[in-house]
Amino acid sequence: MSRFTKEEILQIADDQDVKFIRLQFTDLFGTIKNVEIPRSQLEKALDNKIMFDGSSIEGFVRIEESDMYLYPDLDTWLIMPWSFEEGKIARLICDVYMPDGTPFSGDPRGILKRVLKEAEEMGFTAFNVGPEPEFFLFKTNADGEATLDLNDQGGYFDLAPVDLGENCRRDIVLTLEEMGFEIEASHHEVAPGQHEIDFKYANAVTTADNIQTFKLVVKSVARKHNLHATFMPKPLHGINGSGMHCHLSLFRGKENAFYNEKDPLGLSETAYQFMSGLLAHARNFAAITNPTVNSYKRLVPGYEAPVYVAWSSKNRSPMIRIPAARGLSTRLEVRNPDPSTNPYLALAVLLKAGLDGIKNKMTPPKSTDRN
Numbered sequence: 001m002s003r004f005t006k007e008e009i010l011q012i013a014d015d016q017d018v019k020f021i022r023l024q025f026t027d028l029f030g031t032i033k034n035v036e037i038p039r040s041q042l043e044k045a046l047d048n049k050i051m052f053d054g055s056s057i058e059g060f061v062r063i064e065e066s067d068m069y070l071y072p073d074l075d076t077w078l079i080m081p082w083s084f085e086e087g088k089i090a091r092l093i094c095d096v097y098m099p100d101g102t103p104f105s106g107d108p109r110g111i112l113k114r115v116l117k118e119a120e121e122m123g124f125t126a127f128n129v130g131p132e133p134e135f136f137l138f139k140t141n142a143d144g145e146a147t148l149d150l151n152d153q154g155g156y157f158d159l160a161p162v163d164l165g166e167n168c169r170r171d172i173v174l175t176l177e178e179m180g181f182e183i184e185a186s187h188h189e190v191a192p193g194q195h196e197i198d199f200k201y202a203n204a205v206t207t208a209d210n211i212q213t214f215k216l217v218v219k220s221v222a223r224k225h226n227l228h229a230t231f232m233p234k235p236l237h238g239i240n241g242s243g244m245h246c247h248l249s250l251f252r253g254k255e256n257a258f259y260n261e262k263d264p265l266g267l268s269e270t271a272y273q274f275m276s277g278l279l280a281h282a283r284n285f286a287a288i289t290n291p292t293v294n295s296y297k298r299l300v301p302g303y304e305a306p307v308y309v310a311w312s313s314k315n316r317s318p319m320i321r322i323p324a325a326r327g328l329s330t331r332l333e334v335r336n337p338d339p340s341t342n343p344y345l346a347l348a349v350l351l352k353a354g355l356d357g358i359k360n361k362m363t364p365p366k367s368t369d370r371n
Helices: 006-015 039-046 108-121 166-178 204-224 269-289 343-359
Strands: 018-026 032-038 050-053 067-072 078-084 087-097 126-140 146-150 183-188 194-199 227-230 244-252 332-334
Touching: 006 018, 006 039, 018 039, 018 067, 018 078, 018 108, 032 039, 032 050, 032 204, 039 050, 039 067, 087 108, 108 204, 108 343, 126 204, 126 343, 146 227, 166 183, 166 194, 166 204, 194 204, 204 227, 204 343, 244 269, 244 343, 269 332, 269 343
Parallel strands: 018 087
Antiparallel strands: 018 032, 050 067, 067 087, 078 087, 126 146, 126 194, 126 227, 126 244, 183 194, 244 332
């Protein structure tokens, strides 16, 4: 059941003095794009009648087949916490469709939905993901341009006066909470100028939507503090890079499909098979989860980033770790993704690899319990 109906959105827009609406989608490289419409065009948008030129978007279509349509997901209706003098700005995340009414096969959000459909056909009712996106804060110059100077020299779990990003981070948290995020924790990370804000897990599509919203908020709030936020995996040599560890779990109804109380590690056969699929396909899906040259400057020894295709229930250095929680909280932590990835495609390939492990009844190698 949808959170909002078309009629409710139209009424809320009037009641809240919404003047503009961003129709948001994501290109192949994970960049947020949007078509902004005035309130007068909102009903047309909700009827899936807003067209755009897909040939100008990276990874979409050729110039001779450029017309595409934006189909808003009504569940993503959100009034942004910032506004301008004349009124408020709202946002709808959209799926991309072709003129004949079929989903565009290259829409990253649609790709994730197709893999989720495959999981559903295998009997799984939910694929939940909890991300841990990290980022750096750099100082800006008098013109507002980014410099190479980090905003502080703090370290892991430091606080003010060493952590000079504390106020910015708090404003990010407050903004996210105003937008409906459930923030679990925020803290200074290991490297100078590096930060992490963790938000509650959700189903895969919602999590990918949240990651995109998170990036937008972090960059926008940082700019208000005269700082530049970057999600580059390794902006500077010689310090830890930024990852985006992903905690994954599959459910059948109300039961966590990864849990088995009789197993020594509390893991089910499904969990071992899913993990085996991740390990088997890791070198292939790294092109998606770690998509830039800079991504591989993070994946080097000595900086707490995984460099081996391995797993462990204790050790944090392999690609996959099994967190201690069990029961409904049983999950796999995949540690190689970084925040430069397209979140829709990243979650799609992680799920696809895991499902392949289940289909082919793969078994994992022995765990690696040393660094």
